[in-house]
Amino acid sequence: MFAHLDLDQFFVSVERLRDPRLCGVPVCIGGSDPTKRGAVACASYEARRFGVHAGMALRRARVLCPEAVFLSGHLDDYLERSRNVLRLLEERAPRVLPRSIDEFAIDLTGCERLLGDPHTLAASLREAILSEIGLSNTIGLAGTPLVAKVASARGKPEGFLAIPLGGEAAYLAPLPLRALPGIGPKTEIRLRELGLQTIGALARLDPEILRTALGAMGETLGQRARGGTPRLAQKQAIVPFVGQDDGAKELLRDGLFGRQGEHEAKRLPKSLSRERTFAEDQDDALVLDAALVRLVETAVAALRVQKLRGRTLAIHVRYADLRTVSRHVRISRDAEEHQVLAQGRRLLGRLLERRLRIRRLGVGFLGLYPALEQLELFDGPQARSRRALGHALDRVRTRFGWESMRFGAGLVYQPGSRELGSGEPRSREPRLRERGP
């Protein structure tokens, strides 16, 4: 049997643990000022009743639910608690894979004799997370990880839904198409064009037709509609990533969930990018440069944690007129962070020649390859300490949070920016004082 544990309204639950006054009122995490640009990362059930959901623009959420409390959130705290949940599950269950910051897949196959009835075990895990960590959650239990996930989504909130072994396909059959992971609005339209309304209809459809209609994805969907495979595949955890902050949470997640090891003989990601949308279209060179520094910093750190390097650096810019332009440059094999930044600055300088305000800035690395750390014979103290700096930064940040240490050049404060986890807007001076040298 497989269990799928989903933390109910996770970000909101954590905020309520921090401040009990938030209980019972509609809460939206994503930005403290809903008149500004930004998106909802998590909405409480009270807010959802008004039609607010994750991914929605903050301005729209305010229209739908004006009385909601808007918060920018505390990313470090979410990660810390997610880590606690993972630790608890790992202590008590044989194999746990984090699927995202608030979802965990648990493999209970073949341990009935050791750990007892899966139902009892799953129920006890649910109870333990509620009582020991204080987070309400929902567990789905089924013969395949996929159906367990669907069950947990249908069982929310505070639910426990077990699907009898062998009943997976039957359980899925009457559900609407969108309940199946992998079917989004676009795919749903395609399937409806084929006359399908339920997952059951999809399961019965000739695989040939599906392949013709949807390509390789069609086959996968058909197989999922029949219940999926009873195997827990290692999959990269993906944080529901709605806000457009600098991606710190992905970095920490990568570190947190242990993808730091040597690369298996597996597929590598093709690219890695970090981007940031400004609350107001930006033309201040100082602000843009600071944003670039932060983006390079986070992207390089993310590569470092995953032990990857990029062959090409890309700077993407979306101008105020919504035109998007990218510039690329190849980077040498042993380029260090400050050299990458210098390259990025040159590219950004060229992009600024268009004399338009910038709405969104992105930094990406393409052509990723495993970074092998070749030790040097004649490492000067300077080179050695520069190399050590990155790893030291990673360690400090894993312990004390991403914001605990930053490069000074990235600290120019931009009034009104929406940054997850960085708190309320502050004026530039106090912030610099506060960070210290």
Add this chain to the structure above:
Amino acid sequence: MSSAVVEKSQDSKSHSKTCLSFRGDARELADSVSLAASVSPTKSPRAVLQNLLLHGREGVLEVTGTDLEVAIRVRIEQVEILQDGLLLVNAARFLQILRELSGEQVEVTTDERAGCTIATGDARFQVLGEDASDFPELQDWPSEGTFSLPAPKLVDMIRRTAFATHAEKTRYAMNGILLDLKDERVHLVATDGKRLALCERSLDFTVEKPVHVVVPTKGMTLLQRVLGTSEEEIQLSIEDNQVHIKTSNALLSCRLVQGHFPPYEEVVPKDHDKPLTLPREAFLSALRRASLLATKDSQAVRFRFGREGLELTARVPEVGESRVQFPLDFPYDDLEIGFNPSYFADVLKVIGTTEFLLELKDERSAAVVREESEGHRYVYLVMPLSLGG
């Protein structure tokens, strides 16, 4: 910036009047010409350097090529000089023609317009030449401060070190081989910062004035080619920032690499406590198998030494994984260490013996391949890859 050649103003009139003309076997010519042509840059802001200067006098043809860093003049005696004179001709084109005519007698004649004609029985090429006076002239052989070295010794030492130099120009001092002469010993040392090859031989004379210079890799490998299997003694001279080398059939001038060569003696470890004697061929073959799947971006093999022997594994993202067992006796604590396999393959190719000595310490210290005999010391260091995890 000083160069390997001295630019002298030459009397251009005297050149144009004396029209070189010679006859010889195309293959023999091509062999010698290719040595000089290997120096000529294929692209250069100074187009004249893409040429070779041919100078016939006193029954000998001298071919000179230079890129201003390395210059070489090759003497060719197996030609018949019909008329003394000078000719400046495009190196690549001249060599290509000679190679194509291989096995035939060719006759080269220069005309008044500094062009030349290359003719065999049934083919005839008219090649435009350039004004010979534009070509920089090789510096004269210094009259003093010379010493001699046996060619076979030097060739072997170059072969054992040149491969370890840094291929990119970014680390300037490593783009050459250190020539170190002191007391009764000569050292050649090459490193790219990740590995180091040190070759030491005893001399049968005492060096009066110690030498410590870095010779560009290009110059050293050219010298290796020039000497081939020759048994002669060659003459060396170092002055200012040039090294001049005289062999029986060529004169080489090299601009020395400026810059600080890393303190190589300091990194040669003395405290390695895990010596192993390994069969060269078998080890090389195991290594080759383990790295079959390696791509350019992931050159890494994990060496796991233990009681059961050695296990070589390589995991290549996007490709797969290889695992090779190699039987050996490892009477020490288990050791797991990563290396770029090509760094080992390189050295195992130049070692001539059936067995070699490998010394290890820990996963962050260099592995040492060592060969020592009377009057000969060869040490090769490879820094490991950090396996992390």
